[in-house]
Amino acid sequence: MDSYAVFGHPIDHSLSPRIHALFAEETAQQIEYTRREPPLDGLAEAIAAFRAEGAHGANITVPFKEQAWALADQRSDRAERAGAVNTLIFGESVYADNTDGEGLINDLRNNLGVGLAGKRILLIGAGGAAGGVLMPLLDENPATLVIANRTPERAQTLARAFADAGSIEGCGLDDLSGERFEVVINATSSGLEGEVPDLPASIVGDGATAFDMLYGAEPTPFLRWAEANGAYRTRDGLGMLVEQAAGAFELWRRIRPSTAPVIETLRNDTRP
Numbered sequence: 001m002d003s004y005a006v007f008g009h010p011i012d013h014s015l016s017p018r019i020h021a022l023f024a025e026e027t028a029q030q031i032e033y034t035r036r037e038p039p040l041d042g043l044a045e046a047i048a049a050f051r052a053e054g055a056h057g058a059n060i061t062v063p064f065k066e067q068a069w070a071l072a073d074q075r076s077d078r079a080e081r082a083g084a085v086n087t088l089i090f091g092e093s094v095y096a097d098n099t100d101g102e103g104l105i106n107d108l109r110n111n112l113g114v115g116l117a118g119k120r121i122l123l124i125g126a127g128g129a130a131g132g133v134l135m136p137l138l139d140e141n142p143a144t145l146v147i148a149n150r151t152p153e154r155a156q157t158l159a160r161a162f163a164d165a166g167s168i169e170g171c172g173l174d175d176l177s178g179e180r181f182e183v184v185i186n187a188t189s190s191g192l193e194g195e196v197p198d199l200p201a202s203i204v205g206d207g208a209t210a211f212d213m214l215y216g217a218e219p220t221p222f223l224r225w226a227e228a229n230g231a232y233r234t235r236d237g238l239g240m241l242v243e244q245a246a247g248a249f250e251l252w253r254r255i256r257p258s259t260a261p262v263i264e265t266l267r268n269d270t271r272p
Contacts, residue, residue, distance in 0.1 A: 004033045004252065005050060007068075008061035010192075011037040013216075015238075015266060016059055019245045022265060023257035031253075043067045051090050057252045058088040059245070062189050065098075065128030072096030081135055083161075084128030087248040097251055100129065101136030103244025104185070104213075111239045111263065114209050116140035116183060123147050124197055125187035126154040126170070129213055133187065134158070138166035146181070148173050150197070176200050184226065186212045191220040199225070207232035215241060239263050 006016040012035070020033040036058075038046035043064045050058065060068040065084035069075065072085060073093035078101065079085045085096035108114040121142045123130055126149035137145055144167040149155035155170030162168050177200045184204055190197055191214040204210050210226030215238040219227070223234040242259050250256045 002031050002252075003050075003053065003055040004031060004057050004059070005036045005055065006033075006059040006061060007036045007038060007043065007046060007064055009037050009040055009063060011035045011061070014061065015215075015241065016061075016245060018266065018269070019242055019262060020249060022262045023246065023249045026257050026261075027249075027253065027255050029253050029255070038064075044071055047071060047088070047094075051094075055090055057090055057248075059248055060086050060088065062129065062192075063127075065132065069096060069128075078135060081162075082128075082132045084131045086132065086244060087251055089251060097248075098132045099244040099247030099251070100132035100240075101134075102247050103240045103242075104133045104211075105136050105140065106243040106259075107235070107239035108183075108209075108211065111243075111260070112209070112233070112235055114183065114233075116142050118143050119182040120180070121145045122176070122179075122181040122184045122203055123187055124173075124185065124199070125149060126151070126158045127187070129189075130187040131158060133185075134162050134168075135165060138162060138168065141166070142183075143167065144169070146171060146179075148176055173198055176203055178202055180206050181208055182206070183209045183211065184231075186210075186214070186220075186222045189214065191216075191222055194221055196221045196225045201229040205230040210234045211237075211240075213237040213240060238266055242266065 017033045069085045074095045076097040079098040082098045087097045089095040147155040147170045152172030159170035204226045210231040212220045212222045215236040
């Protein structure tokens with residue numbers, strides 16, 4: 001049976017094994033999919049050991065997406081540009097791709113009915129999760145895309161790297177006072193600690209769509225904050241998780257699974 005795993009730290013919360021089991025059942029694929037939690041400085045060793053076991057591929061999640069990019073022998077164009085990867089394919093070498101962006105866009109557009117063309121978009125965070133979705137967001141032709149980060153320099157560096165692809169700028173969280181956006185995406189992991197980035201209420205106050213890449217049985221701290229401050233709709237990262245997983249599954253197995261039934265199943269699984 002072909003073996004895959006998701007690598008993260010922490011990883012106990014990951015629904016990826018459940019998602020891929022549902023995909024495999026639907027598509028009649030025989031796979032094994034597990035969770036792996038290497039130490040923060042041990043991803044390279046963990047991936048090498050997994051390959052030595054005869055594994056076929058891996059998913060990569062927080063906080064290893066940038067480290068995994070560096071480990072790859074070959075990368076897709078979108079992964080190369082993102083500077084972060086979430087999917088590895090093992091053969092004689094390691095091939096890396098990033099399906100996060102397509103997962104985000106598919107969830108917003110196909111599942112939530114949110115178009116991005118001509119919109120003012122705010123992306124909070126400048127790490128691997130943010131880098132993986134920038135090009136797909138810019139491909140949707142927003143009016144502008146602002147990256148805001150606790151460390152402004154990191155956001156500005158990321159914005160400069162994509163300046164040829166559309167209207168994009170980087171700033172610090174302190175620079176957002178009075179700014180308004182139509183779509184606000186949280187790409188930080190602050191919710192894992194029960195925290196919300198220090199943000200002004202104005203960014204969601206005009207009925208924005210607020211999206212958090214994290215997910216859970218209850219609304220994330222960021223989504224609770226957004227709803228309390230005037231967001232029109234909120235969406236956690238469960239749909240994005242399933243959509244990006246479908247992209248990875250297709251890369252590995254050459255068959256595209258259905259996502260809507262899996263999203264519904266997981267919503268029912270996690271509903272209090």
